[in-house]
Amino acid sequence: MKKSIILSALFGLLVNTSLLANTAPKKSPKAQKSIKLKADVDNGGLTLPKGIGALVVADGLGKARHLAVAPNGDVYVRLNKLVNGKGTVVLKDTDGDGKADQNTSFGNFLGTGIVIGNGYLYASSDTSVVRYPMKDGKVDEAAGETIVTGLEHYSEHGSKSIELDDKGHLYVTFGAPSNACQEKNRQKGSKGMDPCPILEWHGGIWQFDANKKNQKQADGVRYATGLRNVVGLDWNKQQGELYAMQHGRDQLNTMFSTLYNAEQNAELPSEEFCLVKKGSDFGWPYCYHDRFQNKKMLAPEYGGDGKIQERCEGKDQPIMAFPAHWAPNALLFYTGNLLPAKYKNGAFICFHGSWNRAPLKQGGYFVAFVPFGKNGKPSGEYEVFAEGFAGGSEIKNPNEAKARPMGLAQGPDGSLYISDSVKGKVWRVIKN
């Protein structure tokens, strides 16, 4: 016993000394300008392709959601729970080693969405979108203005993700406050409402004027519908098109145990990678996508049995279908030159990780890469790009996950940034 106390005391001393050794040089940032960016020895706990490494920019920020990187390299992270009354964290690296050595925060509202463009930083709460002018990478908080306001507050799928195009538009996701538009949400035996009234104001992506103040939802245009819940979306500059990740519906087996068993529920429906055009309809709640049949199927709440399509035949199809419940929470088309050439113009996707595969083991909890062709469609299968977030080889209950990939952003030098929703870790992925 005594021996172990002495040993741990010694160990503590060692750790302290090494910590001091690490932090000491930060006191004179100017002298350290030449520090070279290099990956952490353990890549911050991530497993990455050969030749690619990662370093931890910051940790313990809180419940991190999406993030954005300013032209000067400052990293802005949105939080889903206020920390010290603030909802957006600003990470600054003054000595060039990639690690944040200044951590400030602003904005008294929590939320998910953040995007930088047109000289502004746009941030969303669940009921509004605000923007701040940016100068030299710095936000002028006092000059903040509300762009979209007065949105209905609801908890299920209530977070608002945002994106800008290059034509002066702002896109805002309106997830459906429902699983399958039943009369009583998620209640066994409750019928699907037909037509589904939720679709009028939810279950889609709305387009707003990115430069007009105080727009209500009715001032926007319903750009696409039949999308149950979209958290990850990105404007592809090369194609001039919007792409989005749809979260497929839950609980086929618990709602319809005679039609679907637990194994089928764990694999159905697809998580959909969608090319979203103005007027697209991806079919929710009437339809879900089955990647084994490669079709939109009629949902059981509307009389489906897993085999019939009926009204779903004409609905828009995904450009790629992923296994069920993986929760794609961020999408980013990579346009940088830092990572190997194969990644350029392809898509990175954060799979936050499933819960509705129980009692089977969970899936997701990694960042995928999808190669893209010049036609704006995937040119091959997806591959695992970054994994090891959850900390174990297998996740049975989501609560076990030590980290979950939530947001993606590209830095001015082509670094790829990943945020974690559990403790608020931020990784910077670089060429090794």
Add this chain to the structure above:
Amino acid sequence: MFKYIVTGLLLVGMLGSAVSARYGQKNTIHKAIQADSGQLVYENYCLACHQEDGSGVPNLNPPLIQNEWVLGDSVRLIKVVLNGLKGVEVAGESYSNEMPSHDFLSDKDIANVLTYIRKSFGNKANAITPAMVKMQRAKK
């Protein structure tokens, strides 16, 4: 025929003693069997959201481990199952999914599943009886 009855009795006896060993001497065999049938109800109606170990899903579905909603006032807990629940904080965290009403379950099933969760996942609280559920259902 006689053979089957004897085997059946033996099986019940074995199950009873195994279960009573699991729940310790203080609990009656009856209560232990109630909790086991509650586990079946849990697996069919609760596990998808609250997970096998009762730990829930961060930010979506609350855990059932060591919190006052599960361990505290039994009337409030019964009402959660009968009426459903949304928009409350559990142990300082908010959860965005709505729990639907499970009033289609029998008084016995609700009593059994609540007894199961109050005695599982490290929880230790009193059993809930079908009569207690019946009383709350009548008030609904």
